Amino acid sequence: MKYLGKTLPLIVLTVCFGFAFAHNATAGTLENMERERALMLEALLSGDLDVTERQTRIGVSRRRLIDLERMVLRDKTLIDKNTPAVRAVFDNYDLSFLVHASVEKSRGLTDHWLSEIGISTQTLMNARMGRR
8 A cells, every 4th residue: 555655646647648648640631632742742843853753753642642632522521621721622623633633634743733823834934043
């Protein structure tokens, strides 16, 4: 009984920390799609990658995005959510569902994304590299 008085607070503290850290952080389909899209855009815009590595990364992300976009489009739990993030994704379909929208418009992934954000071939050709 003497030891129980000294170790009981330690046991309670250990159990409390165990429950606090046992909570799993889960990302939904929308968050996973956004993360993969950001990785793909990072590979697309990175100046540190050579052509073959860029194409490899974009190809991997493209295959993942095809599945993730389908999952988001079929996710019934998003119907009940009226958050700004969910509204923004479905309001900006051509930028959110990048792979599906590029296929629907018969454009390459990069060409589609650039045209949706308002960058044309002409503006790219006229651009100069410099410091801001």
